[in-house]
Amino acid sequence: MDKFKADRRTLLKGGTIASLAASVGMTDLVPNAFAAQTHATLHPRAPQGLDGSGTKLVLLGTGGGPILGQRRHMTSHLLISNGATYVVDCGMTVSNRIAQARGDFKSIKGVFITHHHPDHNAEYGPLLLMAWIQGRYGSLETYGPPPLRQITDDYLKSIKWTTDLWVEDMKVPPFPAINVHEVAVGGPVMSDENVRVTATLVQHPPIVPALGYRFDFQNRSIAFSGDTVMAESVVELARGADVLVHEAMYVPALDRMIDVLAGGKAPAQRHATIMDHMLRDHTTAEQAGIVAERAGVKTLVLSHLTPGADRPVVPPATWINEAKKHFSGEVILGDDLMVI
Numbered sequence: 001m002d003k004f005k006a007d008r009r010t011l012l013k014g015g016t017i018a019s020l021a022a023s024v025g026m027t028d029l030v031p032n033a034f035a036a037q038t039h040a041t042l043h044p045r046a047p048q049g050l051d052g053s054g055t056k057l058v059l060l061g062t063g064g065g066p067i068l069g070q071r072r073h074m075t076s077h078l079l080i081s082n083g084a085t086y087v088v089d090c091g092m093t094v095s096n097r098i099a100q101a102r103g104d105f106k107s108i109k110g111v112f113i114t115h116h117h118p119d120h121n122a123e124y125g126p127l128l129l130m131a132w133i134q135g136r137y138g139s140l141e142t143y144g145p146p147p148l149r150q151i152t153d154d155y156l157k158s159i160k161w162t163t164d165l166w167v168e169d170m171k172v173p174p175f176p177a178i179n180v181h182e183v184a185v186g187g188p189v190m191s192d193e194n195v196r197v198t199a200t201l202v203q204h205p206p207i208v209p210a211l212g213y214r215f216d217f218q219n220r221s222i223a224f225s226g227d228t229v230m231a232e233s234v235v236e237l238a239r240g241a242d243v244l245v246h247e248a249m250y251v252p253a254l255d256r257m258i259d260v261l262a263g264g265k266a267p268a269q270r271h272a273t274i275m276d277h278m279l280r281d282h283t284t285a286e287q288a289g290i291v292a293e294r295a296g297v298k299t300l301v302l303s304h305l306t307p308g309a310d311r312p313v314v315p316p317a318t319w320i321n322e323a324k325k326h327f328s329g330e331v332i333l334g335d336d337l338m339v340i
Contacts, residue, residue: 055081055220057243059301060097062334063308064247064282066119067261068092072308073336074119077224077245078103081194081217087111088213088224092122095130101337105134110190112197113144114226115210116151125155132175133166139177143189143197145209149180184209186233194218200237202228204281212237223297227304229280230287238295243340246292247304248285250314250322254278257307278306285319289327300327303334 057079063072074091078101085107087094098105108131113121121144128140142152156178163175183189189197196216204210204227214223214237223238225231225246238244258266258274266274283291285302292300302319316333323331332340 055079055217055222057222057245057301057340058101058103059245059303059334059336059338059340060094060101061091062303062305062336062338064119064249064304064306065308066092066117066122067308070308071336072305073097074122075304076123077303079195079215079217079222080107081220083107084109084192084194086195086215087127089114089120090122090124090127091119094123095127097336098127105131106136108136108140109192109194110197111140111142112189112213113142113148114202114212114224115145115204115207116147117207117227120227121151124151125159128152128155128178129159129163132163137173137176139179141179141181141190143181143183145211146182146184148182152178152180183211186211189213198237200233202226202231202233204228214238214241223295225283225288225291227281228283230283230291234291235295238291238297241295241297243299243301244292244295244297245301245303245334246288247283247306248288248302248319248323249278249282249306250285250318251279253307253314282306285322286325289323289325289331292323292329293327297329299330299332299340301332301334301340305334 057077060076060078061073063070063074066074073093075089076091076094076097077088078098079086079088080103085104086109090111090113111124111127113124131140142148166172167174181190183199186200187198189199191197194217198214199211202210202212202225210226210228212224212226212228212234214221221241222243222245223241225234225244227247228234254275258271262270288300288302300323302323305319307314319333320331
């Protein structure tokens with residue numbers, strides 16, 4: 001058994017740590033060419049254009065609804081400009097998606113939540129924790145509709161034992177202050193040296209308030225519809241923007257999606273409940289094109305797609321053609337880890 005009792009000096013000699021890390025899938029912890037190559041193999045769709053120049057939109061998750069196990073993850077986005085990062089929505093896996101996108105947790109300056117359905121806020125709290133563990137030790141600003149402050153306070157209480165233990169064990173700075181800004185009306189939200197952020201109220205009953213956001217950078221303007229019916233408020237929010245990220249559904253595929261999620265033929269009442277929610281509270285790809293045309297945006301990005309991915313598959317051309325029925329600009333079908 002002595003051969004298994006390597007001391008620290010032996011492990012460090014000859015790159016043994018790197019070999020062990022590679023064997024258990026931890027090569028990201030080893031700063032060498034092998035680790036970089038392995039990362040590229042594991043995450044072939046990782047963005048290559050996050051070089052810090054210009055203003056970039058990264059689609060982290062483009063699927064609609066709190067659905068697990070699909071290729072498209074739940075809704076989340078990054079905005080990166082002048083070395084600063086802003087997160088818009090925090091569906092499940094946002095932290096891992098940021099890592100896969102090679103985003104910089106330390107550069108996060110603000111987190112923005114559009115509304116409190118789980119596919120938009122399920123990993124809001126864990127993102128705060130993961131950013132701290134990744135070395136982001138300063139205070140952080142977060143924005144979103146009520147009860148964001150209560151959600152934040154409750155989460156921080158739930159992890160206090162864990163964070164206190166981590167401070168003691170890892171000898172890191174204490175968990176930082178989270179400065180919560182609740183947004184209940186449309187209007188200016190925040191501004192800094194990079195961006196001016198504006199919110200608008202959208203219609204996503206029974207969630208009140210639900211928000212859309214616009215980010216005006218020095219060289220680019222990007223608006224997010226959030227979840228909403230086709231709304232005049234989104235038209236005004238996105239007026240003249242370079243990019244509008246708008247939710248989209250394709251109604252002919254909803255019946256099949258509901259049955260697949262039920263693991264077979266969905267009970268009639270369950271089917272009716274989901275279908276009523278979708279038709280009452282969301283926007284079709286065709287309607288998103290109408291909003292984009294009326295707003296005069298340059299590029300429409302379809303995201304929060306329902307059905308979101310695998311079951312059933314809606315061909316990319318179908319999404320784009322639906323939006324182009326009424327929109328004369330560029331239409332992009334969003335995909336996870338896409339950089340725009």
